[in-house]
Amino acid sequence: MVRLYEAARTLKNLETPTDVARALNQSQQTINNWERRGVSRLGMIEAQKHIGCSATWLQTGKGSMTHDPSIRTANDTENGLDERMRLVLEEPDIKPQAVAKAAGVTPDAVAKWLSGEIKTITLDQAVGIQEAFGYSAVWLIMGKGAPKAVVFDDPRPKPPAKKETRSPKKQTEPSDPTPLTYIADVTKYRPIPVVGRAQGGLPDRIWTDGDYPVGATQQYAEVASADPLAFLTPVVGLSMIPRYNPGEFALVEPGTEPELEDDVLVRLNSGETMIKRLLSKRQGVRLGSYNDPEVFTFEPGDITWMYYVAHPVPARKIKTRL
Structure with a gap:
């Protein structure tokens, strides 16, 4: 929520949680829930649409704060989900059956995405494809931003490293050591x-x-x-x-x-x-x-x-x- 409020003030001059709720067409209770549990994925996409901040930046704090829909990358497409799906399937190792399994849908649904008969994809389906193949869920849903999602280190606990004879170098403290509230405690x-x-x-x-x-x-x-x-x-x-x-x-x-x-x-x-x-x-x-x-x-x-x-x-x- 800290980044959401920062973006709201910087990009839209929104000073209070009530202003943010009104801009996102959300109730005050939803904003209160986000403050306790973290902004939901749908909330990040809504903030990107209505406030102009990057959903990726909201989630990770990395990259640019702003999301300018007028700026499109060479891989962005204006032709809809069918073109984005074709781009995914251009990779030789990605088959329609694998996309269907990752998205939790039938191969027939993938065929309808490719033909344009189905023009939308749900957030969970897009996240499944992102987890399996690295294509950004935001790009799959909205056609905005880079097709490939930024990959970060696996947040799951690592096994303890073996002790070394020499003293390890002092680690630099991260700039923001507080974990984000919306990341599940693995x-x-x-x-x-x-x-x-x-x-x-x-x-x-x-x-x-x-x-x-x-x-x-x-x-x-x-x-x-x-x-x-x-x-x-x-x-x-x-x-x-x-x-x-x-x-x-x-x-x-x-x-x-x-x-x-x-x-x-x-x-x-x-x-x-x-x-x-x-x-x-x-x-x-x-x-x-x-x-x-x-x-x-x-x-x-x-x-x-x-x-x-x-x-x-x-x-x-x-x-x-x-």
């Missing part, structure tokens, strides 16, 4: 089980128990979470796109108290279970979606439990126990 990665099903809209009955969801499957994912009760649940339905896409999984943390504008997994006394956004707790619990204007209002007594949903997990992360 020391907390552990197997998180997949439990039940969740639906973006109002679903059918899913779980019949009235307590902590049971019936964990043989599936799991290595995910960072400090909540010992954390679990993953599959997502179906369309009302939470683009935040949660069908086929993905949601990381649920029952030990975290949800706040306004948070995503939540809600269990009703009727047995219905859904993923929604928590909009209000006044005059009933009001729940909404990302792409549907309809708001659902429930009395507190109608809700069995309501758990905080941290973030989506791509299907490619899911493993099966042998």
